[in-house]
Amino acid sequence: MARRPTVYDVAELAGVSIATVSFTFSRPERVKAETRDAVLAAADSVGYVPSASARGLARGRTGAIGLYAFDYLLEPSVPGTPALEPARATRLFPLYSDEVQRGVQLECRARGLALMLGSGRQPDQRPAVIDVAGRVDGLIAFAGAAAPASLQQVARRIPVVELGGLVRGQGMHTVLVDNGESMAELTRHLVSVHGIRTAAYLGDLGTPEFTARWEGFERTLLEAGLVPRGRMASAPGDDRSTVEALERVLAEGLPDAIVCSTDQEALVVLDELAARGLRAPDDVLVTGFDGIVAASLADPPLTTVVQPMEHVGRRAVEILVAALDGEGTVPESDVLPSALRIGRSCGCS
Amino acid sequence: MARRPTVYDVAELAGVSIATVSFTFSRPERVKAETRDAVLAAADSVGYVPSASARGLARGRTGAIGLYAFDYLLEPSVPGTPALEPARATRLFPLYSDEVQRGVQLECRARGLALMLGSGRQPDQRPAVIDVAGRVDGLIAFAGAAAPASLQQVARRIPVVELGGLVRGQGMHTVLVDNGESMAELTRHLVSVHGIRTAAYLGDLGTPEFTARWEGFERTLLEAGLVPRGRMASAPGDDRSTVEALERVLAEGLPDAIVCSTDQEALVVLDELAARGLRAPDDVLVTGFDGIVAASLADPPLTTVVQPMEHVGRRAVEILVAALDGEGTVPESDVLPSALRIGRSCGCS
DNA sequence: CTACCGATGTTAAGCGCTTAGATTCTCAGC
DNA sequence: GCTGAGAATCTAAGCGCTTAACATCGGTAG
Structure with a gap:
């Protein structure tokens, strides 16, 4: 590549100072029309591409925001392999974070x-989220994707929205649904409509959202005079852990329902049940959480809580922009509505 | 926000020069272990987040690559609206570009x-692709998303992969499938298996890929001794144009088959046919191109050409990295395999 | 004719980091 | 104790842009 042309090259060619070149782009009204045209012509002719690094350094802001996500650790699908049919393909994409990302x-x-x-895959040792944070004016991160301490450090300098996180201090914001109440609503459905007496729960407590889901489940069962079985540790995206959790559940005897903390886990459960000759909802009711595409494509379609994923993403950006514009009243925490979606996995027709 | 701490702050606190701070992060082996620890401790304590702008300016590279995509112009889905069922929801996401983006x-x-x-939505007047280009070490762009002239200008400074584009000059690369042959294969299927005599084509010629598809279609019909009807201008993502194109087709009388340049258009065609009481494949055969999720969820499932979308994206990154590493032999153009996928919209069982 | 003004340009001082090259330390070898 | 070679660190010159502050140039009002 040839050396990148800079403002100096453009200025020289147009016969003006570099300040004029800069003004031509940033505040055209301060430059006489013909001068402006001359500068633009010069810029075109040398192929001027302004350096965002230099601009960012000089201005103190970059004009970009960052999204820090999990590291999926997916192995690349092998080229030449026949494409999966949609019920399978959508197990990998789009997932919760993909839908949120789309909103962003x-x-x-x-x-x-x-x-x-x-995302977390940077080869170096320093926290990768710091690396992203250094490039942007505001940062959105999925809860659990970055260490809370790193995020707090970042939040001291730029506004941060931790999706599904807790607000712990200045500069931090969060966007989420009422996970506890949503899970409670789902559980009440199982209790009052389907009359379940025993229910197992699969999921972990890695983020505040997950904790709230478990608590919503537990609370509802207790309110109904039922005794929740303990929680079996399982993580979305880690199928192995889900399978093991299910095995532990089955070892205790088949419950009336298996409530999963995410759709991803529920789908694995459906598969594993099938592998054992069991089927939802006939042998056991199964539910998920999130409302990803694959949930409705499953057989049976999952009963689940649908999160407004696109809006979670959009709202996060709105909050960041508000914080950057220095608007006084940026909410720390924003709770969006979710909706119960009845499929057939809970035993409804 | 407090003033961002800089290398100077860290250096002062650690009692070293800024050079040492810099080396601590970039070449730790050049710094004595205890000095390094002192610097890291100081960095942590002040909450140091290195400025990527400054680093990029000093180093001459940013460590990021760019993806320049279409501007969808989607209106936000309204919160509180009931979620669409998957056959509908996947009409909007994930589309071709989303799957490619995922690979990237x-x-x-x-x-x-x-x-x-x-993407193209920047409020200012200068080509937005230039803006993105100024931030990255290499750029991937969808053909048709950016003006060819802008892309060529960018390619003079950083390597560019135009997905589905033509290579026009130094620094430009492309990744695509053999659109002409794939479309020919699809068309041959219609001719030899289903014995069509007349076929209409919906699509535009906006990019080299689209042109190749049309040519593959036209060529195959001619080879079979059939006379292609003319091409009706229609664009994916612009449903209006597709509906109008279909109306023009129907005005000429129902052909045996309607071949669409993309799945998106074919899905609109299925809808519109249904609205007129017509159904594929009974009344007319319909085919698409791309292999998006929605294509297999349609009723009937679309017969289409499946592109290796994830790999298109991955390959683009590989090419960029190779070009950036200065490897001698970076291919200008990379043709990936595609596969015909038979659905029911072509009349197969 | 002078003083003043707005429009248009220019000068020059950074922005925070990297990195040659210079300087200082440390320590083995004599 | 002295020397020399690395090792460790520092000095200082940018990287390309923005922007406050200042200069210039008609034109106008008094």
Whole structure:
């Protein structure tokens, strides 16, 4: 590549100072029309591409926001392999985070913001989230994707939205649904409509959202005078852990219902049950949480709580922008509505 | 926000020069272990987040690559609206570009690269692709998303992969499938298996890929001794144009088959046919191209050409990285395999 | 004719980091 | 104790852009 042309090259060619070149782009009204045209012509002719690094350094802001996500650790699908049919393909994509990311993207587009994507796979030792944070004016992170301490450190400098996180201090915000109440509603459905007496729960407590789901489940059963079986540790995206959790559940004897903390886990459960000749809802009721595409494509379709994923993403961007614009009243925490979606996995027709 | 701490702050606190701070992060082996620890401790204590702008400016590279995509112009889905069922929801997401983007993302993650997303919605007047280009070390763009001239300008400075584009000059690369042959194969299927005599084509010629598809279709019909009806202009994502194209087709009389340049258009065609009391494949055969999720969820499932979308994205990143590493032999153009997928919309069982 | 003004440009001082090259330390070898 | 070679660290010159502050140039009002 040839050396990148800079403002100096453009200025020289146009016969003006570099300040004028800069003003031509940033505040055209301060430059006489003909001068402006000359500068633009010069810029075109040398192929001027302004350096965002230099601009960011000089201005103190980059004009981009960052999204820090999990590291999926997916092995690449093998080329030449026949494409999966949709019920399978959608197990991998789009998942919860993909739908949220889409909302972030759409909102960034609408606002003319560039979006920087990062995740945990950086080869170096320093926390990768710091790396992303250094590039942007505001950061959105999925709870659990970055160490809370790193996030708090970042929040001291730029506004941070931790999706599904707790607000712990200045500069931190969160967007989520009422996980506890949503899970409670789902559980009440199982109790009052389907009359379950025993229910197992699969999921972990890695983030505040997950904790709230478990608590909503537990609370509801207790309120109904039922005794929840303990929680079996299982993590979305880690099928192994889910299978093991299910095995432990089955070892205790088949409950009336298996409530999972996410759709992803519930889908694994459906598969594993099938592998053992068991079927939902005939042998046991199964439910999920999130409302991902694959949930409705499953057989039977999952009964689940649908999160407004696109809006979670959009709202996060809105909050960031508000915080960056220095609006006084940026909410720390924003709770969006979710909706119970009845499929057939809970025994409804 | 407090003023961001800089290397100077860290250096002062650790009692070293800024150079040492810098080396601590970039070449730790050049710094004595205890000094290093002191610097890291100081960095932690002040909450140091290195500025990527400054680093990028000093180093001459940013460590990020860019993806420049279409501007969907989607209106936000209204919160509180009941979620669409999957056959509908997947009409909006994930589409071709989303699947490709996913490949780009996965490959970037695997390589520890940050990914900058941009699209045409920037409020200012200068070409938005230039803006993205200024932020990254290499750029991937969907053909048709950015003006060819802008892309060529960018390619003079950083490597560019135009997905589905033509290579026009130094620094430009492309990744695509053999669109002409794939479409020909699809068309041959219609001719030889289903014995069609007349076929209409819906699509535009906006990019080299689209042109190749049309040519593959036209050529195959001619080879079979059939006379292609003319091409009706229609664009994916612009349903209005597709509906109008279909109306023009119907005005000429129902052909045996309607071949669409993309799945998105074919799905609109299925809908519109249904609205007129017509049904594929009974009344007319319909085919698509791309292999998006919605294509298999349609009723009837679309017969289509499946592109290796994830791999298109991955390959683009690989090419960029190779070009950035200055490897001698970076292919200008990379043709990936595609596969015919028979659904029921072509009349197969 | 002078003083003043707005419009248009220019000068120059950074922004926070990297990195040649210079300097200082440390310590083995004599 | 002295020397020399690395090792460790520092000095200082940018990287390309923005922008406050200042200069210039008609034109106007008094």
